[in-house]
Amino acid sequence: MTELSRFLSSRFSGLKAYVPGEQPKDTAYIKLNTNESPYPPAPQVIEAISRGEIEKLRLYGDPECTELRKTLAEYCSVTPEHLMMGNGSDEILSFVFMAYCDKNTGVSYPDISYGFYSVYADLYGISSEEIPLKENFAIDPEDYRNRGRTIVLANPNAPTGLCLTVEDIEKIVASNPDNVVIIDEAYIDFGGQSCIPLVRKYDNLLVVQTYSKSRSLAGARLGYAVGNPALIHDLNRLRFSVNPYNVSRLTMLAGKAAIEAQPYYDNKNAEIILTREYASAKLKELGFLLTDSRANFILAKYPGMGGSALYEGLKARGILVRHFNKPRISDFVRITIGTKEQMDAMILSLEEMLGI
Numbered sequence: 001m002t003e004l005s006r007f008l009s010s011r012f013s014g015l016k017a018y019v020p021g022e023q024p025k026d027t028a029y030i031k032l033n034t035n036e037s038p039y040p041p042a043p044q045v046i047e048a049i050s051r052g053e054i055e056k057l058r059l060y061g062d063p064e065c066t067e068l069r070k071t072l073a074e075y076c077s078v079t080p081e082h083l084m085m086g087n088g089s090d091e092i093l094s095f096v097f098m099a100y101c102d103k104n105t106g107v108s109y110p111d112i113s114y115g116f117y118s119v120y121a122d123l124y125g126i127s128s129e130e131i132p133l134k135e136n137f138a139i140d141p142e143d144y145r146n147r148g149r150t151i152v153l154a155n156p157n158a159p160t161g162l163c164l165t166v167e168d169i170e171k172i173v174a175s176n177p178d179n180v181v182i183i184d185e186a187y188i189d190f191g192g193q194s195c196i197p198l199v200r201k202y203d204n205l206l207v208v209q210t211y212s213k214s215r216s217l218a219g220a221r222l223g224y225a226v227g228n229p230a231l232i233h234d235l236n237r238l239r240f241s242v243n244p245y246n247v248s249r250l251t252m253l254a255g256k257a258a259i260e261a262q263p264y265y266d267n268k269n270a271e272i273i274l275t276r277e278y279a280s281a282k283l284k285e286l287g288f289l290l291t292d293s294r295a296n297f298i299l300a301k302y303p304g305m306g307g308s309a310l311y312e313g314l315k316a317r318g319i320l321v322r323h324f325n326k327p328r329i330s331d332f333v334r335i336t337i338g339t340k341e342q343m344d345a346m347i348l349s350l351e352e353m354l355g356i
């Protein structure tokens with residue numbers, strides 16, 4: 001990385017940007033490092049991107065994503081006024097931090113969670129509080145009751161994969177009536193229970209979901225917020241102040257077709273869950289310790305071997321996983337669930353590394 005220029009605003013001189021997982025240019029690796037789906041988008045999604053639609057790219061898209069929101073609203077059992085679409089859920093989260101937190105209204109999130117939360121807090125000069133997970137990496141819902149700050153929780157949490165129940169979350173939302181509670185459900189389709197049904201009951205609950213993981217569209221960049229229409233109105237005010245055409249025409253089409261092809265994705269997600277349970281059992285047989293993940297990844301460690309040795313050993317064998325050099329989780333690696341064949345190759349490599 002080159003030095004910062006002398007022109008950058010001093011506001012950002014200390015900013016530590018988010019570091020995404022490696023995206024190798026060659027396809028030689030078995031890529032289990034950024035929680036993408038191993039399956040292609042549904043055939044209907046591919047057909048939706050026709051030549052005619054590509055030709056229409058000379059025109060701006062619909063800044064309201066009207067057709068997509070109509071279809072998605074029906075799927076989520078809400079109205080289109082409960083929905084805002086974003087360029088990935090990262091963009092939605094960025095608007096959320098901008099909208100509902102500042103120096104006075106601080107934000108709380110777990111000490112081990114999605115790395116972008118602290119980056120957005122820094123970027124927007126927000127006072128943030130990291131609440132330690134319990135020893136077993138679970139979130140203690142009691143820690144978030146009557147907190148009096150904006151709360152951001154990933155459910156399932158990343159990279160632990162552990163879930164809170166909807167009942168636990170409802171108690172958190174109900175006990176913080178004057179603050180927004182954001183539930184980031186990026187991995188909800190792999191075994192958790194969504195809080196979307198609660199958005200009609202609580203005006204301070206915002207649920208964020210993505211097409212990146214369970215709908216095989218990470219590269220299309222599509223996420224959404226579900227919440228009370230007033231919250232959605234706030235977020236739209238910011239979106240229209242930054243980039244009203246934030247979702248491309250082709251992505252909108254893909255997003256609508258993906259909802260219409262939901263049975264395809266239900267099948268693939270069930271397959272991913274089965275593969276997760278299969279790989280988890282295999283890893284346990286080898287002596288690995290794992291969290292009880294309800295996501296499309298596993299967080300695993302091998303007693304006596306550090307996480308970076310696991311990461312390096314697998315990389316040398318053509319398998320990319322994610323290692324976080326952070327307190328408490330540095331002994332672990334996060335392994336995305338791929339196809340069964342990919343998981344078998346990963347397990348074979350681990351056996352080789354461990355001399356089993």
Ligand code: PMP
Pocket residue numbers: 087088089090091114154158184186209210211212218222223
């Ligand atoms: N939330 C969590 C918890 C994530 O792990 C990710 C993926 N990195 C995101 C949000 C953002 O996903 P996207 O921007 O691809 O929708």
